Amino acid sequence: GQQLNQSPQSMFIQEGEDVSMNCTSSSIFNTWLWYKQDPGEGPVLLIALYKAGELTSNGRLTAQFGITRKDSFLNISASIPSDVGIYFCAGTLKETSGSRLTFGEGTQLTVNP
Amino acid sequence: NAGVTQTPKFQVLKTGQSMTLQCAQDMNHNSMYWYRQDPGMGLRLIYYSASEGTTDKGEVPNGYNVSRLNKREFSLRLESAAPSQTSVYFCASSRTVAQHFGDGTRLSIL
Numbered sequence: 389g390q391q392l393n394q395s396p397q398s399m400f401i402q403e404g405e406d407v408s409m410n411c412t413s414s415s416i417f418n419t420w421l422w423y424k425q426d427p428g429e430g431p432v433l434l435i436a437l438y439k440a441g442e443l444t445s446n447g448r449l450t451a452q453f454g455i456t457r458k459d460s461f462l463n464i465s466a467s468i469p470s471d472v473g474i475y476f477c478a479g480t481l482k483e484t485s486g487s488r489l490t491f492g493e494g495t496q497l498t499v500n501p
Numbered sequence: 502n503a504g505v506t507q508t509p510k511f512q513v514l515k516t517g518q519s520m521t522l523q524c525a526q527d528m529n530h531n532s533m534y535w536y537r538q539d540p541g542m543g544l545r546l547i548y549y550s551a552s553e554g555t556t557d558k559g560e561v562p563n564g565y566n567v568s569r570l571n572k573r574e575f576s577l578r579l580e581s582a583a584p585s586q587t588s589v590y591f592c593a594s595s596r597t598v599a600q601h602f603g604d605g606t607r608l609s610i611l
Contacts, residue, residue: 419598421598421599421600423602428604428605429604429605430505430591430593430602430603430604430605431544431591431602432602433599433600433601436598436599476543476544480598482598486531486532486549486550486551486552486595487595487598488546488549488559489546489598489600491543491544491545492543493541493542493543494543
């Protein structure tokens with residue numbers, strides 16, 4: 389089946405630094421999603437990408453859908469303590485409801501004040 | 502607007518006991534999903550329901566059953582709990598590709 393490799397597995401940064409993480413797939417996707425999970429809560433959708441080459445921002449977050457359709461990147465600018473959490477990428481080949489998502493294993497982000 | 506609501510939030514079972522995890526969404530979404538999350542393994546799909554009246558196996562369905570009771574509700578049942586089923590269980594729903602998650606049920610099997 390499809391596999392997603394998410395890296396890095398963990399990051400320890402100082403407040404104010406920029407963060408980059410990425411996901412690569414063994415096969416192409418038509419949709420990429422990025423989620424954040426806070427401790428004790430469910431994942432929350434941050435950004436959805438629907439087109440190869442698409443670059444989308446949500447506040448300090450920017451995500452890109454790779455041209456090859458096999459990768460995606462998430463950048464966080466000027467990190468703050470509340471950015472702490474686990475970030476997951478997810479992808480699917482389908483574009484409709486009921487599609488099965490493949491999830492990466494997550495990037496654990498720690499921000500030191 | 503509650504979104505996706507899961508009950509209970511915590512549960513401890515003994516090996517062999519049965520249990521039903523409940524999930525309800527108030528967003529009028531067609532599709533619903535059950536995942537389990539284990540340390541270092543991300544989210545793995547157990548079962549999903551693309552629309553009311555249909556259910557399909559996901560990546561790790563063994564040991565579980567599901568019921569799509571109506572458009573709002575999708576339950577997950579463990580008929581005979583095993584220690585390997587100790588995990589955090591998440592329910593999600595979607596109208597399009599993007600899925601929206603509940604806050605999880607933390608289940609321990611002793």
